[in-house]
Amino acid sequence: MQSVRSAHIRAFVAAAVGLGLVTLSACGSSSSDDSGSGGGSKTVTLVSHGSFAYSKDVLKAFEKESGYQVKVLKSGDAGQAVNQAILTKDNPQGDVFFGVDNTLLSRALDNGLFQPYEAKGLDKVGAEYQLDKDEHRVTPIDSGDICVNYDKAYFEKKNIEPPRSFDDLVKPAYKDLLVTENASTSSPGLGFVLGTAAKYGDSGWQGYWEKLKANGVKVVDGWEQAYYQEFSGSTDGKKAGGDRPLVVSYASSPPAEVVFADPRPKTAPTGVAEGTCFRQIEFAGLLSNARNAEGGKALIDFLISKKFQEDMPLNMFVYPVVEGTSVPAEFTEYGPAAKDPETMAPAKIAENRDQWVKSWTSLVLK
Amino acid sequence: MALPVAFFGVFFAYPVAAIVVRGLKADGGWRFGRIGEVLADSGIRHVLWFTTWQALVSTALTLLIALPGAYVFARFDFRGKDILRAIVTVPFVLPTVVVGTAFLALVGRGGLFDDLWGVRLDTTVWAILLAHVFFNYAVVVRTVGGLWSQLDPRQEEAARMLGASPLAAWRRVTLPALAPAVAAAALMVFLFTFTSFGVVQILGGPTFATLEVEIYRQTSEIFDLGAAAVLTLVQFVAVGLILAVHAWTVRRRETALRLVDASLTARRPRGAGQWALLGGVLATVVLLILLPLGVLVERSFDTSSGSALGYYRALTGDDSGIFLVAPIEAVGNSLRYAAVATAIALLIGGLAAAALTRRAGRLVRGFDALLMLPLGVSAVTVGFGFLIALDEPPLDLRSSWILVPLAQALVGVPFVVRTMLPVLRAVDERLREAAAVLGASPWRVWREVDLPLVRRALLIAAGFAFAVSLGEFGATVFIARADNPTLPVAVARLLGRPGELNYGQAMALSTILMVVCAVALLVLERLRTDSTGSGDRGDRMGEF
Numbered sequence: 001m002q003s004v005r006s007a008h009i010r011a012f013v014a015a016a017v018g019l020g021l022v023t024l025s026a027c028g029s030s031s032s033d034d035s036g037s038g039g040g041s042k043t044v045t046l047v048s049h050g051s052f053a054y055s056k057d058v059l060k061a062f063e064k065e066s067g068y069q070v071k072v073l074k075s076g077d078a079g080q081a082v083n084q085a086i087l088t089k090d091n092p093q094g095d096v097f098f099g100v101d102n103t104l105l106s107r108a109l110d111n112g113l114f115q116p117y118e119a120k121g122l123d124k125v126g127a128e129y130q131l132d133k134d135e136h137r138v139t140p141i142d143s144g145d146i147c148v149n150y151d152k153a154y155f156e157k158k159n160i161e162p163p164r165s166f167d168d169l170v171k172p173a174y175k176d177l178l179v180t181e182n183a184s185t186s187s188p189g190l191g192f193v194l195g196t197a198a199k200y201g202d203s204g205w206q207g208y209w210e211k212l213k214a215n216g217v218k219v220v221d222g223w224e225q226a227y228y229q230e231f232s233g234s235t236d237g238k239k240a241g242g243d244r245p246l247v248v249s250y251a252s253s254p255p256a257e258v259v260f261a262d263p264r265p266k267t268a269p270t271g272v273a274e275g276t277c278f279r280q281i282e283f284a285g286l287l288s289n290a291r292n293a294e295g296g297k298a299l300i301d302f303l304i305s306k307k308f309q310e311d312m313p314l315n316m317f318v319y320p321v322v323e324g325t326s327v328p329a330e331f332t333e334y335g336p337a338a339k340d341p342e343t344m345a346p347a348k349i350a351e352n353r354d355q356w357v358k359s360w361t362s363l364v365l366k
Numbered sequence: 367m368a369l370p371v372a373f374f375g376v377f378f379a380y381p382v383a384a385i386v387v388r389g390l391k392a393d394g395g396w397r398f399g400r401i402g403e404v405l406a407d408s409g410i411r412h413v414l415w416f417t418t419w420q421a422l423v424s425t426a427l428t429l430l431i432a433l434p435g436a437y438v439f440a441r442f443d444f445r446g447k448d449i450l451r452a453i454v455t456v457p458f459v460l461p462t463v464v465v466g467t468a469f470l471a472l473v474g475r476g477g478l479f480d481d482l483w484g485v486r487l488d489t490t491v492w493a494i495l496l497a498h499v500f501f502n503y504a505v506v507v508r509t510v511g512g513l514w515s516q517l518d519p520r521q522e523e524a525a526r527m528l529g530a531s532p533l534a535a536w537r538r539v540t541l542p543a544l545a546p547a548v549a550a551a552a553l554m555v556f557l558f559t560f561t562s563f564g565v566v567q568i569l570g571g572p573t574f575a576t577l578e579v580e581i582y583r584q585t586s587e588i589f590d591l592g593a594a595a596v597l598t599l600v601q602f603v604a605v606g607l608i609l610a611v612h613a614w615t616v617r618r619r620e621t622a623l624r625l626v627d628a629s630l631t632a633r634r635p636r637g638a639g640q641w642a643l644l645g646g647v648l649a650t651v652v653l654l655i656l657l658p659l660g661v662l663v664e665r666s667f668d669t670s671s672g673s674a675l676g677y678y679r680a681l682t683g684d685d686s687g688i689f690l691v692a693p694i695e696a697v698g699n700s701l702r703y704a705a706v707a708t709a710i711a712l713l714i715g716g717l718a719a720a721a722l723t724r725r726a727g728r729l730v731r732g733f734d735a736l737l738m739l740p741l742g743v744s745a746v747t748v749g750f751g752f753l754i755a756l757d758e759p760p761l762d763l764r765s766s767w768i769l770v771p772l773a774q775a776l777v778g779v780p781f782v783v784r785t786m787l788p789v790l791r792a793v794d795e796r797l798r799e800a801a802a803v804l805g806a807s808p809w810r811v812w813r814e815v816d817l818p819l820v821r822r823a824l825l826i827a828a829g830f831a832f833a834v835s836l837g838e839f840g841a842t843v844f845i846a847r848a849d850n851p852t853l854p855v856a857v858a859r860l861l862g863r864p865g866e867l868n869y870g871q872a873m874a875l876s877t878i879l880m881v882v883c884a885v886a887l888l889v890l891e892r893l894r895t896d897s898t899g900s901g902d903r904g905d906r907m908g909e910f
Binding site for chain 2: 083093107220243253259262
């Protein structure tokens with residue numbers, strides 16, 4: 001009966017394959033993106049992390065002006081996206097990568113991820129943002145500040161001044177009030193540690209964290225939990241019974257609290273402790289083996305054009321880097337960019353990062 | 367056999383091997399020295415120890431809490447049993463990003479435990495353990511309960527007649543019959559908790575890391591692919607061992623037990639003791655499973671503006687950029703991806719099950735266990751592996767939408783195989799031969815003989831694969847795609863931004879996801895219990 005059996009299997013395969021193909025074709029046609037690899041010179045592909053955001057019509061305008069079709073590929077968080085780009089640098093997924101920040105910049109440059117390109121309009125970008133001035137392998141696109149946010153209502157009720165600086169945070173008045181994130185897995189958590197390292201130096205920051213620990217700093221794993229569960233200043237943190245009126249977040253979080261509230265409050269419920277900020281700058285670069293280098297260059301020019309720079313703030317909650325870009329009222333009113341944030345050279349970050357995170361972990365978490 | 371092997375080879379073995387090789391090779395030479403280095407690191411050793419310890423304790427706790435539930439679902443009849451069975455399965459198919467958030471409401475600040483006893487468990491190891499019970503409750507209830515409901519109660523009654531005490535009768539008759547199912551369920555729970563990622567990250571706080579969390583850190587934060595490769599191999603060995611033992615228990619279960627129709631063994635509880643047991647199990651389910659899920663629903667309606675549907679309405683509005691489309695479209699994306707993933711999983715899993723039915727032997731049995739491997743390999747490894755392995759024509763799928771359902775199907779296939787295999791093995795070969803002798807073409811034999819017998823099992827397998835695909839988050843988030851996020855990805859993105867509306871929309875989307883999963887599972891329950899009396903064993907769905 002062997003013949004019956006194998007014929008039977010063949011029939012089953014035929015049926016199954018048929019079913020599969022029908023389903024695949026039915027669904028394939030309804031899928032919105034094509035599966036081409038973007039090899040045509042008329043398509044330019046931008047690779048980025050999951051938080052990259054823009055308005056549709058702004059990109060449409062670029063497509064109309066330049067004649068290129070733009071394809072955007074997003075995945076994972078900033079760290080993953082950079083690592084994926086490095087892994088695939090010989091056969092890249094696109095032409096331009098957006099979203100490498102100053103904490104990861106050295107890793108990208110040392111691995112030869114980008115080729116030099118001096119973007120048109122770079123002269124209007126503030127010099128403090130240009131961290132690769134000599135070779136122009138990356139172009140600054142936006143900046144943001146990692147800062148301590150405070151719950152206005154709490155400090156008004158207690159009649160205490162909210163903290164203003166790193167030094168304030170270790171004072172007894174602010175005991176058991178601060179929640180921050182794990183520096184080894186969270187980007188704002190790392191930024192805050194780097195901020196203290198910039199402020200107190202290679203030898204002083206650990207002593208500062210010992211004081212902070214003694215003053216009852218709480219560490220949770222991720223930003224979501226810190227902000228939405230522990231922090232009493234966010235609407236949802238309040239609902240969850242959060243009892244920490246200080247959280248490590250971004251300078252742009254207060255405007256977001258206003259924009260994403262229904263109904264909108266008259267003033268932001270949270271404020272920024274201005275002397276606790278660490279500056280993050282995000283860059284874009286032309287990938288070393290880009291198939292469509294010309295298109296990629298045009299796209300980078302566009303990213304520092306007035307149109308795109310003005311579109312960014314309310315999409316990504318970041319600040320433009322091009323001088324003279326008008327910033328939405330929500331930003332100027334509820335959360336202006338930090339005046340004098342801590343900064344650190346990318347090479348120094350790359351050199352010390354792993355060691356610092358290790359010592360921070362054993363110091364604060366053990 | 368060829369197609370499942372090829373699928374498995376191309377979309378799982380090859381990418382994973384590629385990323386491991388990339389990590390262990392440098393400047394043209396192998397660096398096996400890294401293995402010793404990494405394993406000698408005290409931090410890594412601690413991670414290995416903690417991973418094993420928490421998996422063992424989680425498994426023990428899950429069995430302790432879920433076995434009474436398995437008994438109640440197997441032996442008692444009560445109103446709402448189907449709905450309840452569907453609901454306890456929902457956590458298992460939900461993405462951890464959603465469940466973690468819900469669970470915080472139970473054990474975190476201002477949660478139920480906090481209100482009742484002032485106990486807060488978040489960032490303690492207890493939160494991890496309880497959440498693991500919450501996730502894996504259904505695995506035990508389905509795997510053990512499925513078999514229990516088909517054991518003939520008369521065997522135990524006969525032992526009682528012959529003078530055995532209730533306990534002795536249970537120990538000598540029921541327990542030996544159940545043991546392989548309990549072992550299989552325990553091993554599966556151990557596998558899922560050993561490779562736990564989201565739960566540990568969200569609930570455990572920064573001091574706890576499992577192997578999976580460490581692999582993620584080494585890959586995406588530290589970018590030490592060598593260490594990640596070593597840890598991947600370690601996890602591979604561990605998972606391989608677990609699956610080998612599991613395959614052995616599966617075979618033990620297929621030994622001849624006298625099984626009866628489940629509808630004959632369940633009856634209404636009698637006596638105070640049985641009612642108390644039922645009450646206890648229901649209370650556990652309400653507290654442990656319904657409550658966290660209920661919190662999500664409650665928060666999705668809890669707006670500041672006073673209109674309960676505010677967040678749901680916001681979902682349909684054009685969000686400011688992060689998605690380019692209204693978040694609600696993630697529902698459509700998810701359904702589309704899940705449909706394709708289900709088709710792929712059915713095709714591959716069905717063929718694999720058919721091949722495993724027809725052939726015996728060590729190789730085939732090994733293949734059965736092999737198909738389960740994707741359940742135990744870290745998503746970040748598979749995701750990065752896809753990137754460097756599938757980057758050349760004809761397989762340049764990196765930016766293709768098909769990669770997402772393919773990754774989801776990898777997780778769905780084991781469920782399909784587990785569901786189809788017992789049913790296919792139960793089809794009497796002589797029926798097919800008789801049909802063939804009477805002149806039916808092979809195609810017609812399949813249509814007239816096999817299809818009616820396995821149709822329900824196919825539907826059930828499809829439903830499970832569908833639900834699992836809907837909730838798949840790990841691999842999906844690593845695959846670069848144009849802007850068409852799935853539900854879990856959309857939830858994660860919304861949760862990553864400040865502002866009440868973002869959080870509220872995340873809760874609303876989670877609720878929608880939960881309802882879709884629950885409906886899919888409920889339809890299955892209906893299929894399961896709508897017995898056609900064909901003697902098929904379709905009610906062994908979702909068992910391992």
